[in-house]
Amino acid sequence: MSKLGLLFGRGARGLPPAVPVDFAHLVLPPSPNTCLAAPAGGHPGAHVTVPLLPVDAATAWGVLRSLGERFPRTSLIEAWPDRRQAQWVERSALVNYPDIIAAEVVPLPGGAGLYLYSRSLLGWSDLGVNRRRVDRWLAALEAALRQG
Template identity: 65%
Template sequence: MSAPLAALLGRKAEGLPPPEPVDFRSLVLPRSPNTCLAAPAGAHPAAHLATPPLPAGAAAAWPVLRRLGQRFPNTYPLAEWPERRQAQWVERSPRLGFPDVIAAELEEGPGGAAGLFLYSRSLFGWSDLGVNRRRVQAWIEALDAALRAR
């Protein structure tokens, strides 16, 4: 079975190419409009959204971020790189199971507040009709709420 077909027919994180960590500072976005990158203000010139400083430091926010995917339907852990405070998930579309990959990384910011990089991308198709942008916004809000509630 071909790799693209395996990714389409897979369940959860099955069938996807082996994950690699994202270098958010040098990430080159594709020409297609089926991605969304959020980054701390000034951290990436092509970011679609600026993430506000989080209400916790990176070390305190890391365990909360790791569990964040559990809050969203059809979202499954894909990989983690704790030394980078980076995690990735796959979210499958409800009807057809198309996979999108979400990558997040925390960095220490000024004044002890963590900075968040968050990147959501479709693995198939050209346009996503704004799905990845809405997802990124929802994840930012959910992480902020979870950190404030702890």
């Protein structure tokens, strides 16, 4: 993966091949350019705790799957429906930096849990971009679930 390929690609072009994220064993990098949201007790390094979603996992997956296409400069990279997991790339408006967003819905008693991981592929610090993105996705998911 070359930095030039990352910067000059559009959508998923120039990115390394997508592989599913194993959230149970995810090791977060030491850099501050990531944000992980997880269900309560879902990951010891989670930056954000996601409340239980008040719908079953299949319903939450359908809503989540449609969310990514609603955000500017965001493209689906790959989806694994059997895992209820998908990955998107969002590119910055000015420099075209690619950030990866991975999400997985898991069935839990009384509803569904959500893992949402946003990370930069370039640089050390993101000035809070990934945290704001996770907050934006969580708010959009909550609003979409309320609308039914």
